[in-house]
Amino acid sequence: MHLSFAGKVVAVTGAAQGIGAAIARRFAASGARVAALDIDMDGMAPLGAEGMSLHAADLGSRESAAAAIAGAIGAHGRIDVLVTSAGGVRGQVGRPIEEIAEDDWHAIFRANVDAAMWCAQAVAPGMKARGSGRIVTISSGAGLRPSLTGIQAYASAKHALVGLTRQLALELGPQGITVNSVAPGFVLSNPSTEKQWEAFGPERQKAVLSGIHTRRLGRPEDIAGAVAFLASEAAEWISGQVLSVDGGHA
Template sequence: MNIDFERKTVIVTGAAHGFGRAIAQAFAARGAAVHICDVNEQGLAETVSLCGEKVHSHVLDVGNRSAVQLTVAAIATSCGSIDVLVNNAGGVRGQVGRPIEEISEEDWQTIFDVNLSGAFFMAQAVAPVMKKQKSGRIINISSGAGLGISLTGIQAYASAKAGQIGLTRQLAHELGAWNITVNNVAPGFVRSNPTTERQWDAMGADGQAKLLQTIALKRLGVPDDIAAMVMFFASDFAGWISGQVISVDGGK
């Protein structure tokens, strides 16, 4: 299967590390002009240095609708098209699992802002461009937490990721008439960033072994496994696939 993205413009959010960085590298290696977004300016610079000259960075909080509109408009103007959007920005914003009665409104909202509102705002901004060109790919990165429960125990994270899966299905039907597909990748547990490293360490040897036993392949994946699924969804091979959620988790 030969997948390439020559002359394609791609936006990847949450690209300062982990899945987003791996996804940006995969697109760049296949010829795309890649625009990466994150609030972490230093991490963005590191991603650019790994990807090369076809990657351009934008410091952006995807939960800020006005900033999203401005950034996407600038990319569309400079490139003339936006072919692929990967909504990867997310995470737990430094939170840990706590009882429901201890969760503040701010704790709840900040996780929704990046994981769900951000995906909506980015899709909302690229939709007019993709409609005009009558083609596009939107790929949301959710989590196994959106299909089951979160290993973190964070209520807002599981809820926001489940909401993102619902958004995927809804937008697939709304945008399909313009040849825009909307799909979702639900990763299992992958050691991909400082947060997941802390989670892994907190499990201890027994917890780590127990987790591995729940995986059919008996091993953890790597960020490139998630990027590979994104490459497929973004390619011509997935032209008649939309509204789908694929778990990339080693088998459950």
């Protein structure tokens, strides 16, 4: 299926690396004008060289997220599609519950849930005014079951993001806006996920792969393809759904 986004404006958060960068490039290759958003301006530099507009911000802050979205709208005139790929584990590793500090807990929620909420809030008025729009969140298999990372806040935040996705789908659907989520399985997409994979060791790596029907880990491009479908006209009557892209989970 060839999906064209010619004439569309797509904003992608978490675009500096990994899954977010792959999503941004997929839309650009399909004809869209792309606004890349991330806290890491240097990491987004290659996307700028490819013609995307760059907007650096801490998206976990409502004020900063609103300013970044306003900057993207200023650069392109509107936003037709929002993809909230910002998130991750913020450098944390799995630890016993007794060791979790308040700041560690909130840092993961700000990156994974707050950022999606504030960016969706910022794009909603324009989408409502036009009577159309697409919002795609990037949740995780950790939003549907316990997390392989062992990080309590990460599993909790991704479950919360799934809830936010479904609630926004209900609220915004009457205005012609669909809201869906892609839930990746284990994807080697950045230094953090590569570090996690190495930390598993050979035996656990073998166990993880044996639990995947296709017997391989994911690639960022696998996720980008699913996002493009949900953002396309072909998915016009799909909303409030979570699409697991995990190679098949045993």
